[in-house]
Amino acid sequence: MNGRFTWFNTTSLTVGFVFLYLPILLLVLFSFNESRLVTVWAGFSTKWYVELFKDKAFLDAALVTFRVALLSATVATILGTLAAVVMVRAGRFKGRTLFSGMIYAPLVMPEVITGLSLLLLFVAMGVSRGFWTITLAHITFSMCYAAVVVSSRLVTFDTSLEEAATDLGCTPFQAFLKVTLPIMAPAIISAWLLSFTLSLDDLVIASFTSGPGATTLPMKIYSQVRLGVTPKINALSTILIGIVTIGVLVASYLTRRSEARRKVDELLAES
Amino acid sequence: MNISPAKKPSTKFLPWEDPKQEPLVRFGNVTKRFGSFTAIDNVSLDIYEKEFFALLGPSGCGKTTMMRMLAGFETPSEGTISLGDDDIGSVPPYKRPVNMMFQSYALFPHMSVEANVAFGLKQDKWPKNLIKERVEEMLSLVQLEQFAKRKPHQLSGGQRQRVALARSLAKKPKLLLLDEPLGALDKKLREQTQFELMDIQEKLGMTFVIVTHDQEEAMTVASRIAVMDHGKIIQVATPEVIYEYPNCRYVADFIGDVNVIEGRLNSRTDSGIKLSWAEGQNDISISNNTERSADENACFAIRPEKVHVTHEEPLDADNRIQGEIHDIAYTGNLSTYYVKLSNGIIFKAQESNRRRLANREFTWEDKVWLSWRNTAGILLD
Numbered sequence: 001m002n003g004r005f006t007w008f009n010t011t012s013l014t015v016g017f018v019f020l021y022l023p024i025l026l027l028v029l030f031s032f033n034e035s036r037l038v039t040v041w042a043g044f045s046t047k048w049y050v051e052l053f054k055d056k057a058f059l060d061a062a063l064v065t066f067r068v069a070l071l072s073a074t075v076a077t078i079l080g081t082l083a084a085v086v087m088v089r090a091g092r093f094k095g096r097t098l099f100s101g102m103i104y105a106p107l108v109m110p111e112v113i114t115g116l117s118l119l120l121l122f123v124a125m126g127v128s129r130g131f132w133t134i135t136l137a138h139i140t141f142s143m144c145y146a147a148v149v150v151s152s153r154l155v156t157f158d159t160s161l162e163e164a165a166t167d168l169g170c171t172p173f174q175a176f177l178k179v180t181l182p183i184m185a186p187a188i189i190s191a192w193l194l195s196f197t198l199s200l201d202d203l204v205i206a207s208f209t210s211g212p213g214a215t216t217l218p219m220k221i222y223s224q225v226r227l228g229v230t231p232k233i234n235a236l237s238t239i240l241i242g243i244v245t246i247g248v249l250v251a252s253y254l255t256r257r258s259e260a261r262r263k264v265d266e267l268l269a270e271s
Numbered sequence: 272m273n274i275s276p277a278k279k280p281s282t283k284f285l286p287w288e289d290p291k292q293e294p295l296v297r298f299g300n301v302t303k304r305f306g307s308f309t310a311i312d313n314v315s316l317d318i319y320e321k322e323f324f325a326l327l328g329p330s331g332c333g334k335t336t337m338m339r340m341l342a343g344f345e346t347p348s349e350g351t352i353s354l355g356d357d358d359i360g361s362v363p364p365y366k367r368p369v370n371m372m373f374q375s376y377a378l379f380p381h382m383s384v385e386a387n388v389a390f391g392l393k394q395d396k397w398p399k400n401l402i403k404e405r406v407e408e409m410l411s412l413v414q415l416e417q418f419a420k421r422k423p424h425q426l427s428g429g430q431r432q433r434v435a436l437a438r439s440l441a442k443k444p445k446l447l448l449l450d451e452p453l454g455a456l457d458k459k460l461r462e463q464t465q466f467e468l469m470d471i472q473e474k475l476g477m478t479f480v481i482v483t484h485d486q487e488e489a490m491t492v493a494s495r496i497a498v499m500d501h502g503k504i505i506q507v508a509t510p511e512v513i514y515e516y517p518n519c520r521y522v523a524d525f526i527g528d529v530n531v532i533e534g535r536l537n538s539r540t541d542s543g544i545k546l547s548w549a550e551g552q553n554d555i556s557i558s559n560n561t562e563r564s565a566d567e568n569a570c571f572a573i574r575p576e577k578v579h580v581t582h583e584e585p586l587d588a589d590n591r592i593q594g595e596i597h598d599i600a601y602t603g604n605l606s607t608y609y610v611k612l613s614n615g616i617i618f619k620a621q622e623s624n625r626r627r628l629a630n631r632e633f634t635w636e637d638k639v640w641l642s643w644r645n646t647a648g649i650l651l652d
């Protein structure tokens with residue numbers, strides 16, 4: 001393991017990180033700029049944040065986004081979990097390969113196509129587009145991600161635990177609720193978080209499926225940027241980055257702590 | 272931990288010999304197929320109340336499948352399984368008064384030891400105070416009182432195994448199934464746990480069915496053993512009978528070590544029958560199996576520990592053969608001598624090492640005599 005910090009390694013690390021984070025750093029920095037111009041630094045100020053919170057259009061968009069994300073993540077997680085259970089547990093049935101293939105397909109489908117096809121569907125059905133159509137669309141694609149996350153945990157799940165539960169008097173459904181679900185909880189929570197973030201930052205599909213009165217934050221940002229970048233957008237983006245960062249940190253802290261605790265427990269058990 | 276080996280009851284426990292006894296479990300011509308593969312092939316078997324019944328056999332012979340049919344995880348393709356007076360063939364597992372201790376223990380990782388043991392009782396809606404009492408009773412039975420609040424991953428392998436046992440005993444099942452319960456334990460702990468299991472079975476007066484790979488384990492704990500092969504039951508008998516009177520070569524070979532000599536029965540005497548087996552060698556005389564008639568082919572089987580090794584010809588022995596020591600396997604307490612007979616057959620003889628290694632009497636290429644009493648071996652087909 002010698003030479004971990006050779007000249008070459010250090011340089012590539014630095015270049016990589018600068019490449020990744022310089023744009024974000026600039027964005028955060030300029031959100032505190034006094035000047036209206038995004039390229040000239042004129043001193044520190046938080047006035048753009050104040051303005052952001054006075055802007056009703058932005059607040060509305062934020063509300064829509066979070067409501068869509070909460071609802072679609074929840075429904076997608078439930079449906080995704082059910083799909084995962086069928087894929088992993090049902091054994092061989094006719095059309096199983098087709099079924100699991102169809103679950104995974106939307107992961108690699110270009111978003112434009114997913115969005116367009118959903119738009120065509122909604123138009124054909126004569127549904128008026130808005131909050132509900134965005135939510136439905138988000139459920140459709142994040143369900144696949146949820147199914148993948150949950151099924152990857154489910155394949156390693158020891159089915160004798162469920163058998164033990166039925167042996168002790170649970171019906172198969174009770175066994176699922178009392179044993180499988182609690183043990184699967186971390187995977188289900190991460191499926192939910194993934195669906196939530198996917199919904200939060202989706203622009204393409206939301207643009208196709210939204211209607212008047214239902215604008216999500218990414219859509220709002222995109223349309224504003226076309227009129228020119230304002231520090232207000234920077235402020236909004238900084239807040240979003242903050243939320244995501246906190247989420248990631250909390251999640252990794254939780255997993256690391258439970259991991260560490262388990263190690264300690266196992267050491268205790270050996271002694 | 273104190274071990275008190277289960278005392279054998281003073282009056283003999285032999286319900287299978289009593290025609291008035293009704294069996295607790297009855298397999299009636301049970302066949303189980305997985306697709307086109309027959310895992311259990313037309314098995315009929317009775318298990319009696321308070322028995323400690325062992326299923327023994329090589330990997331893949333269908334032991335687990337038998338257990339899973341008793342627990343209700345598999346339904347027989349043909350035939351009936353009854354428990355007491357009820358046909359349980361198609362009763363789901365959660366409605367059977369049968370509990371299983373899983374090979375992997377299958378402890379619920381998100382619950383404490385206490386909650387694991389209480390799980391089945393809560394499911395049956397026992398009153399709270401009774402659950403508490405029962406859990407305490409079970410934990411003290413397996414000596415885990417001080418671990419009640421721990422989670423399964425905070426326990427050692429042996430402790431987990433005892434939690435699994437306590438959990439499967441808690442509901443007082445009519446029948447407890449143990450699928451290789453001691454597989455994951457080391458030899459010392461395993462032997463100790465075997466005695467604990469026998470003790471618990473005796474104390475609670477329950478019926479246990481155990482699956483094991485380990486013939487010594489089966490011999491130690493079981494009241495009767497069923498030896499299985501390829502989905503069939505080959506012999507069901509007490510450990511003593513299985514060992515001393517196996518009904519075929521397969522069973523003799525599977526349980527313990529055995530020497531087999533093929534030959535032809537040639538003459539009957541008052542004291543038994545004689546087997547001629549090689550040119551220029553004395554016939555082997557056998558005093559049991561007297562129902563066999565002369566003039567047919569047969570196998571003579573004898574356990575290595577019943578064969579003596581001596582330098583001088585033992586003139587008073589019923590049977591004696593000369594040979595040369597080909598190999599010696601030293602296992603500490605015992606030495607097994609592989610003796611080559613004049614016709615090339617290797618014959619195993621076992622002596623316990625009462626002396627130290629340095630004083631050993633025999634060494635490689637010694638000419639020795641093998642001898643045994645005419646009651647020591649048996650005839651097989």
Ligand SMILES: Nc1ncnc2c1ncn2[C@@H]1O[C@H](COP(=O)(O)OP(=O)(O)OP(=O)(O)O)[C@@H](O)[C@H]1O
Nearest residue numbers: 305308310328329330331332333334335336337484
């Ligand atoms: N669900 C199943 N589908 C298909 N075949 C099966 C199934 N369960 C068991 N078998 C087959 O039935 C046979 C008996 O299996 P079983 O698990 O009862 O063996 P076992 O005696 O318990 O072996 P081991 O000692 O290795 O545990 C095996 O050949 C196995 O492949």
Ligand SMILES: [Mg+2]
Nearest residue numbers: 334335336482
């Ligand atoms: Mg098995």
